[in-house]
Structures are given as C-alpha cells and as structure tokens.
Amino acid sequence: MIKYDKLVTNAAGRVVPEIINGENHVAYQGVGKYKPTGFKHAPRIPSCADYPADGNKLVLTLKEALLKAGLRDGITISSHHHFRDGDLIALQVFDIAHELGIKDLRWFPSASFPSQARLTQYLEDGTISHIEGSMNGPLGRFCSEGKMKKLAILRSHGGRYQAIQDGEVKIDIAIIAAPTADAFGNANGTTGPAACGPLGFALGDSQYADKVIVVTDNLVPFPCVPWQIHGNHVDYTVVVDKVGEPEKIISGTTNITKSPDRLLIAEMTAQFCEEAGIVQNGFSYQAGAGGTALSIGIYFEKILRNRGWKARFIRAGSNQYPVSMLENGLVDYILDGQTFDLEGVRSMRENPNHLDTSPFTSYNYHSKGNFAGLVDVVILGATEVDLDFNANVVTHSDGILLHGIGGWQNCLFSKCTILPIPLFRDRIPVIVDRVTTLCGPGELIDVIATERGIAINPRRTDLIEKLKNSKLPIKTIEELKAEAEAICGVPDKPEFTDEIVAAIKWVDGTIIDVVRKVKQ
C-alpha cells in the first residue's frame, strides 16, 4: 500500500494528500467551511442475550480478553492517556500482540508518551503499522525520521472524538485502563490507588468501538460510582496488579514559572485581559499546564480577589492552582478534561463543582455546538507563529514532530485566544514568515503576548479599540518579528525531504497540513 496519494493544495495553501493509507480524506477548506454530509458511525446492535446474565464480565487475563475480543492482524486498537507518562497497559497490549505474532496493528491512542518509547521495536518489526494520535517525544521523532510504515495522522482531542463518531476511524478493540471498575465494566478514574481523574478521552472509544476491554487494579462491587465509563458499553473486564502510576500524570510544566521574562509575559497578558474587559465578574477562562499559563491564572486570581469578583468556570487540565481557587470561592466550577496533578484528582473526587468533561462535551466540532466557544479567554502555547497569526504546536524549530495537538485547536474557538510566548527560544525567533506546520489558522488567534510587546490580530478591531490608550506595549506582529531578528538574526529553516510522514487534521476532519521527513 502506498502511504499517501492525490496531493492537492488546500485552502491554507498547504499541499496535502487526499488519500492516506488507502483511505479517502478531505483537504482543509477554511474555518467552518467544510460541512459533513454523512451519518454518525453506527455500531452493530448488541444484545443482552450475548452477555452474562449476572453482569459479570471478568476474564482472567488481558491476553484472554484480547483474544476473546478478536485480536488479529490489521485491526485498530485504541487507548487513552489519562495516566500520561505513567500508563502501564498499552505496552502490555502490544507485548501480547507481539508474542502472538500479530501484525499491522493501527494504534490509536489519545496520546503517546516517552515511557512508551520502546514500542518503536514493534513499529520496526511490523507488529504495529503506525500510530494515529498525539506523539509526545521519542515516538514523534521516530515518525519524523520517516520510519513508520504508514502515514501518521494527528488529531486534536475534539478531532479524535469527531473521527470516531463520524466513522472515520473504526476502533476494533478499545483498551480502557481504569483506576476503579466493577465486573460489569462501569469505570472511573477518580477513585482507587491509581486514581488519575476523569476518563473522558476514552468516552468515544467506549461508545463506538466494536469491543471494549476495561482493565483495572481496583475492582469494586457493582455499582462503581461514578460510572464515567458505562459498563453497558463494555465487553470484558480484567483485573491486573497495577494499572498506572498516577504520580506520573504530573506534567513537568505544572509549576509556576520562575523565569523573569515569562513572569513579565504572564503579567502583561493578565493586564491585557483586564484592560480589554475580558476579566469580569462571572468570566471564564482556560489556562493550560505550562508555567506561563499558570502564572496568568495567579494574576487572574489576584484581580478577582481585589475586585471581589468570582469567575463562573475554569476550563482545565486542573492542578492545585484552579483547585485552590475553587476551594476559596473564586470560581463556581472547574470543567476538567484531564487532571495534571493529584490535587486535581482529589478535588474531582470530592468536590461536586469540579466536573469531569470529555472531548464530546468540550471539543467535538461535529456536534450541535461544544463548550469551547463558551470560554471567554484561552491561554495557549505555540512553537511558532507567523505574520498571519497562524500557529504551529506540533513541530519544533528543527522540524521534528515532538508534540501532540491536544485540545489546542479546539480551544481556538473561544471568544479570545491569546498565545503568550517568548519572542525567541534558544536564540531562535518564534515569529516566522510562515509556520513550519500549520495547526491553527490565524483568523482564530487573537493576541500574541511576548516579553517585548503584545500584537493584536488586525481582525480584532474591537480589541485594538479597547486597548488604544493602554500603557501596555501594543505593537504589530511585524514589529515584534523585526525586534527578534534584530537580536537573533534570521535562523536557517529546518530542512525536509519531500516525503510526508504525518498528516495534521483540522477540527472538522479535514487535512490542514502535513509533516515531512527531516533531512538527517
């Protein structure tokens, strides 16, 4: 099979294939332009008559569950990444597949992490044909080097749900590692020794996969409460010794930044939001887990406290900071798609106003709306931004694929999207003529905040008007770029071969860009 074919230039001017791994895809047509015409994926109708009358779906081992679920060559196996770098199950699944001599599996994780790097051996020996999902670190590098047998496809969290829902990716076996479950298959991530928070990334898998296996190390009598995953969708349950290492859900970037430059960016961003009238009583925001974003949250907290205001909700990736705001009465709700530390897990377990969300509620673009558009302001990162405010979040300045898209694309639909970024990293300017990989169209990115100035997207005349008398260093993006280049010079561009190694999907399932193999 050829990896890709039928190259076209999409609405963003990027050359992308419309055939990937033998299947048809659609090239990006612009924000809100592509209209789906089909029907949602229709799973086969099951019958209770084919399931244990007493609801006990336990099988003895993961291997037995996989065999019962029909593990065979060429199928698609999905997994979630709520344990982040502490997942212990996906590796076991592919060890079993390898031991059984299974070939050509498509792995469809919501994300992969460095602790899963040794799966490269199965990508090399043909057990796994390719990965469709976020690749953080070594697996991304492996892909960038052109070593994967088929083309990788990267999707946002919402795009992953959309692809499952729309039948673009048919999951044969979904593996759901669960910190607590009952024998019927009800499962949650908030309780048990390996508690990791919500299980929302596995929701679509549970709803639409042909077979669903829940793996837990904490079996409780029915009912497992809360049932974030419905046992009614589950085929088999398996008990293992240890399902994940919850201490590794902590991202390295969940501490407030100590960098003076980044603190300055955070302070200016918060001030910008205040002057623009975005921060107000009842407002809402999403700040990621990065050090700068967390610091902006601290500044927001100060503003709320000083004014006697209360935010309506924080969209998270939660950790100790939004949790303390919730507990101190500075926000009504945390809407949380994945927890980034154990304080977040505890809060979600204990506090009814700390709600677990899923890519369906939050991000799915092929839905009757989603939560993303209801957020007043989101604070996101980027590896590169260009003069049209287009941004890149997956490849580094050396061109290597090292990050997943996460919820980044989906969040762009908030009422105001701000990218607080340093003007340069390792003396390489972050503002470029044209982003290496286009992940987010500039029309959805409103503000770039750097340590040397803030650029407002010219499309946002309302924001420009509101800030016209500000003492903040409001500049054009061209000015910021020139400042960076005056300091660092214009860097060499990364060198690529012509070979495409990964496709980047937009939130509607169309292909917005590709990643090419780097020159060694």
Next chain:
Amino acid sequence: MIKYDKLVTNAAGRVVPEIINGENHVAYQGVGKYKPTGFKHAPRIPSCADYPADGNKLVLTLKEALLKAGLRDGITISSHHHFRDGDLIALQVFDIAHELGIKDLRWFPSASFPSQARLTQYLEDGTISHIEGSMNGPLGRFCSEGKMKKLAILRSHGGRYQAIQDGEVKIDIAIIAAPTADAFGNANGTTGPAACGPLGFALGDSQYADKVIVVTDNLVPFPCVPWQIHGNHVDYTVVVDKVGEPEKIISGTTNITKSPDRLLIAEMTAQFCEEAGIVQNGFSYQAGAGGTALSIGIYFEKILRNRGWKARFIRAGSNQYPVSMLENGLVDYILDGQTFDLEGVRSMRENPNHLDTSPFTSYNYHSKGNFAGLVDVVILGATEVDLDFNANVVTHSDGILLHGIGGWQNCLFSKCTILPIPLFRDRIPVIVDRVTTLCGPGELIDVIATERGIAINPRRTDLIEKLKNSKLPIKTIEELKAEAEAICGVPDKPEFTDEIVAAIKWVDGTIIDVVRKVKQ
C-alpha cells in the same frame, strides 16, 4: 394506510401483526431468542459551524422553536414523563401544531397521563395520528375503544430506548421539558422550582432525535450542573413561565398500604426473601411505588437493621422510604430512574450516593448488558397472572388498556422476580387460565405472593428446595387459583372484537402480544 397486516402466531402462541402502520416488525421468538443483526441508528453528523458561536441557542417561543425544528405533517414528536401527571409542555406542543393546521403527528412520549386526556381532541381531528408509548388512564381507554387512527405500540422503558437506538422509531423533534437549563441546552431535573429528579427518559431522545428542543422555566448561566442532558445534543432552548407541576410527580400509590391483606402479603414476601437467602449483607432490590412494594421495603429495612447489615443498592423510583434508608446508612446507593416524591428529588440533588440512571444504563436490552440483571430481587405488580406464571400489566380485568409497561418487563431479568398480588380484586380472581394480554413470559417470573399463599415457579427448583421446610404457606399456583375461584367463582372474560388496537413489544423489539378493541 392499513393499521396492521401479516398476522402470525408468535412463540408465545399469540397472534400478532408483523406489519404495523406500514412498517415491518418481528414477532416474539422467546426470551433471548431474537438476535438483532443490524446497526444502531446513525443520526446525521452536525457541525458547530451551523450553531451559534457563543453557544446561545435561545429562541423566543416554543412555537418558533418548533417551526425552526421543522414541524410539519406526519413527523414524530417525543416527550418525557418525568413530571408524570404534572407535565405542562406536551399539551402546548400539540396546541401549537393544531393551531398551525399540522396533521398526522406520531406522539412518542415515554408515558402519557390523565392530565393529558384532552389530547383526544387532536387524535380525533387528525392533528395526532396515534400514540406510541405508555398510556395511563383516559388515553389508554380511547385506544381500547378503537378510536385511534393508527395502531398504538406500547414499549417498556428499556424497549423505548432500544427502539430509538435501533432506529425503529426515528424521532424528528424531541421536546425535553427541563426544570433547569442553560442557553446552550445543558439541562437537569434536580434543580429549579419545578425540580422533578432525573431526566433519563429523555436521554435516548436527546442522543438520536433529528432536532432537540429544551424547554425550561429556570435558565441559569452556563454551565447548568449537573448536565443530565448534554447541550451538545440540543438545537434550541426555550424559556417558559412554568414547565411542570412537580407536586404532581407524586403517585397516588406512594404510601405504605393500610390494607391488612396487603400488609400480610408484604410481610410474607419479605419473609420469603429472608428464608430464601436473598436478603443478605450487600444485597440489592427494586421495589416499586405501590403500597405493598413500599411495605416490603419497610420489612427489608427491619431485617437489615436487626442483623446489622447494609444493602448495596436499591433500584428505584425513589421516594421518602429508600431516601431515609440511604440517609440512615442502611444502603450504599440508590440507583434512580424516576423520582416519585419531592424527598426523592431533594436526595438526588444533595446526596452523591443517590444516582440518576437512565433506560440506557438500567434497561436497554440491546446493549452489552444492563443493570436489571444485577438486582437480587424485584418486587412488581400485575393485573393478571396465569398458570404458566405469565403476567399482564397493561389491561384490566375488563380488557381495557389502562397502564403502560414502564420498567416492568425490563425488571423481570433480575435474579428473582416476585409479584406480590392480592388473590382477587373486586371479587375477580387475579390468577387466570391465560392472561388477557401477555406482557411478561412466565419463565422470568419466579414467585407469586398472595394473602393466601405463595407459589414458586416450578422452574425455580433452587427456591423450592430452600423453602421446603418453611412455615410460609407455599402452594402451587393451581391451588391458589382454585382457592380464589372457590370464593369468587370463575368470572366472565372480557369481550373483544377482532380488531387490534395496540401492539405490545417485548424488550428486544419483537411483538409479544396485542390489545384488541373492547366490545362496547
């Protein structure tokens, strides 16, 4: 259109049509025998691009929402019955349809109630062609008299979800009356002035209907928490003055019985469960809202208290009695599909161990198992039982359709099903040669408990063995029937015409029996 055609004798020996209102149906084949071969209903893929960017889906009036949703001749409109006899919205919907001259609507409620009796005028003038759903009281009588233009179809709660999920009933517009909602369409029944408990009966409607309208009298800022209905499924939201009368969710039968005979039945039933080893630490039960069932719950409570035991869960229809058990530490969880009094509503709102369920989790037979099979014992009612333990729950001794199936059929899949019933009502014996309308196959009904003796289904040799030394009056069902007839005589059977007016579905979507027009 002919109302029905292609009569066949099904596996229960009942003559049923396989064509109803021009559509194909399958005759009952036996418990667990019919295996679905198709795929779940696949709704059209929506796009956020077609919904308001800020999530505000408010339209000014119900009429405007109906018109935007495509109200037109011949479509199917669904509604839920969580307000029971206090619903205020379904009548308005059909008033609007009538005013607009719309004809031939199929009304697909989860149940209809006496307060909706004036819809007979729209059934007569052709605004509504027919009802598919439980008909309690006057609408059932109207149907029994052969006045409906098309054939009615009655389904259990689980069967209704199954029919929606399987695409057997395609809902064009779902109307979801909600005690609280936000403009995005997230909605719940637990908060607000008209709080009525869960909204689970509307879950399938929200997931699969073409258009979904949420109607509320308590609009809150996003997010409406809990979101029992996901706004991501909702097209329009409407605010009205009053959405329902929550005081009318109270069923007339939610008081403990004062009848000495019924108290005796309750006591014997509880004692039976104790002697059979069903009541034990960690056991589970479902007792309905009837006076006898409630009294059995009180006896169960006494046993638990005396032994120092705790039930794992109570399946409900909740009211003050299970709520007090939960609050007194006699049960871990209430799993609640509809609340029967305001104490139940309060508890569901306040107590995280009082969980709202849906016909999907609890009852859907075309699922990978459901909760019904996990319940140790269910206590149900019946209007008639026959010598094969078959039971009727929809027609009265006069042959008139006066009740819906509710969750009754679904509950039969518990580990033990007991029907505590008086041996006769108004001097008419309840045990008959052959039930007028077959709703539940005898192989799923384990015990009949009457004031004059308890009959164990001969299939349950395990129960017979356990009770062999009991002092309880264990008798055969033939003995019980003979006793009743010795007192009351053998009553005349109701007289029917040949005309079929309603089909009764089994939990798997097959037709288990029909209701015929009564002779006037």
